[in-house]
Amino acid sequence: MSAQRWAPPRWSLLHGAAAGHDFEGYLRRRAARGDPFAVGFPGFPPVLFTGTSEGARELFRAPVELLEPPRPNPIEPMVGAASLILSSGPRHRADRALLAPALHGARVRGLGEVIREATLLEIEKGCGPGVSWQVGGRIDALAASRAITLRVILAAVFGTGGDRRAEYAGAVTDFLAAFTTPLLVAPVLRRGMGGFGPWARFVAARERLDRLILADVARRRRVRSETDDSTGDGVGGVGHGGDLLDLLLDIRYDDGSPLTDTELCEQLRTLIVAGHETTATTLTWALYHLHRERGLRDRVVAELPAASGDPAEQARLPLLDAVCQETLRLHPPVPIVLRRIRQPWRWRGIDIAAGQTIGLAVGVLHGQPATWPAPRLFHPDRFLDRKVSPFEFAPFGGGHRRCLGATLAEYELRVVLATLLTGVRLRLEPGLALGARPRTVPRNLATAPNRAIHFTRTQ
Template sequence: MTAQPDMTAQRVAPPRWALLHALAAGRDFESYLRRRAATGDPFAVGFPGFPPVLFTGTPEGARELFRAPIPLVTPPRPNPIEPMVGAASLILSSGERHRADRAMLAPALHGPRVRALGETIRDTTVEALETACGPGTSGPIDALVLSRTITRRVILTAVFGSADHRDHEYAGAVTAFLDAFTTPLLVAPVLRRGLAGFGPWDRFTTARARLDELLLTDIARRRAAGPGTGDLLDLLLSIRYDDGTALTDTDLCDQLRTLIVAGHETTATTLTWALYHLHREPGLLSRTTAELAGADPLDGTDLLDAVCQETLRLHPPVPIVLRTLTAPWRWRGLDLAAGQTIGLAVGVLHSRPATWPAPRLFHPDRFLDRPIPPFAFAPFGGGHRRCVGATLADYELRVVLATLLTTVRLRPTPALTFGRRPRSVPRNLASAPDRAIQFTPAQ
């Protein structure tokens, strides 16, 4: 009798030819993970320079991951985004440091504090539209550029208390920083080395230094002037740990860089995808704008909420959630050793036909027809490390989209109307369309 292959061993073994897998993932990350998930759950992924990861794409796996004991899981190191956010970032910190930082920042990014930004979000959107569509402008409007402009000014208001705070300087610095961290630098750490000042890594470190110079200048000004308006910078400056120490300037740079970059890039890419799908579905666009015509943009509508949720389902801005085990643990039926990295493939979770019929279809009504099953929808992660800015991102997305749809009519370019659907590719901190999403103002 012929022995049967051990399918469990096959699906949890890191793939061979890791560099080729990294290139395939860089070209179309979501499709790559879906292909790997077809081998079973959990499934293994391995890229050069990073430890192998066991991924799940099921609600049951997500439940186990998010309910893991807090001391048992920590962010993996090396981490793909560490060069961008820094070792002290809330995204990468752990233990008591993470608990203290999160406890301080979370209240400022939830509830009334977020709602208080509503008028700023609306007014910023109107101003950006007037600049992009006003007299004297010509050429198509790049949705990602427009979205970045809006979300950057909103997060600067949250961090510094004013959207006018050197926005022109931060605009160039943040854009250069985001654009410099290319997909190859994200997925292949071997490329993170200098080449006489002219290589991709050199361009990135130069852009990071430029952004940090702006941040350090503002930190020094605030220290000298004293507390401002109770903004996020004030909160970070007030943090004191159990031993009485405060955040160093280097740590403050990491936290501020995380807030400013992650706090606007993920929302900007989601807004870009929402505009793309709405303008590919004229009937849905008409329904959405008709409902918004009688609503306050700061309140939105149920259909608008569903549009935003469906966008996050199809295009989770951060497509993977990673954790490294600090002790042995049994997960998904496997006995894993300390040091093993495990994760959730969010796009795989969001595309399971058993949960989401016709998963590749953009169909917001699915969020109106029935409640979301537990652990089947995780665009902001979950558990004790769920994105601390999720409430702000959710609210900002709805207000910006409502304001935009009721302020201006956009006409998609022919390439957008008739062309293929863009792929979602990893780009700096978020997954974004692999080509420009462009519109022209309708007359």
């Protein structure tokens, strides 16, 4: 690639506006000019993206010591520098090794009943803004999905007995709403104005959420001290001795040091916010397609009795699984993977200098016609008769920094959908059922539909 093609586009403000209007469409248009392709937004270093499986393979197989998250990072104000998402080097490897057992295998499967119960509770008691689960009621799919996934992640983090859901729901909702798209894509706006303005509102919302988290940390420490019981079974279930907060409190590094309160708060904030927002967005899109594509919902419902109501069996149903996979293919909730190069490296036939940022455009990868015929169509059956490579399908990233919560997110998505399809009957509003598909736009930690997706409950 010539130096001219590697240079980011001029008029970066206009490019930022175009990306904010239709993020995945913007990346597809840039990719159509050739791969790899350069992108640059105000306040961020230029990025050289790939959208090919060959580029993904090179990126995900790069030596561990070569790559780190870029700084400044668009989501750093939300998750914090100590978050697993942004840490690097030996600290990232240590944190990942300590946290991985809590988010994989038997422990995740042990949350099946918690996930189903959270969904049923939302159907029975949920009545937040834009959501009425009464027959004939109107339901904002994203609001309802967020309520369900927040119930799940709070139970996983704090245990069912410590769930202050209403307080957290308000704090998390305000926190997400305060981190607007301009703050996400333009760091120059992240400045105080005497306690006023969008940045001040976001900081206040973050402090409110952090106070809740730290109060629960202090409360748990008191309980552990009083009971002198700081060990858990480490498998399945939630509650004291079995939830993620206990795991974090038990963490000790090689020098014997625990997590500081700041580190605890940032890891927990990441788990709570990222752990429900990305799944809620995917759940919203899955419900949209299930009720838009002719006959698809009925096919999935016909498959459900084979699982006999067992969440683990539901998660293995082939068509339900294919619907979830196709949703993640067409609507990856985190559409880009970014890495900063620590040493000079040759990637995609180009010499990359130390300090430069490269990335994978996940939506472009998932739209390669050679891999995915008719890529813009929602066609879950494509996943029924083929195995896909992690370099062709990467909704959770890949390599040594693949999303640690992927197993929980995928399991939760399937169990929630199975519970909803069994418990209620929904009808997609006619304008959405017949009109053009909503665009995907950046929002907080994930992308989301650019307009509300509404359903009516019919029974």
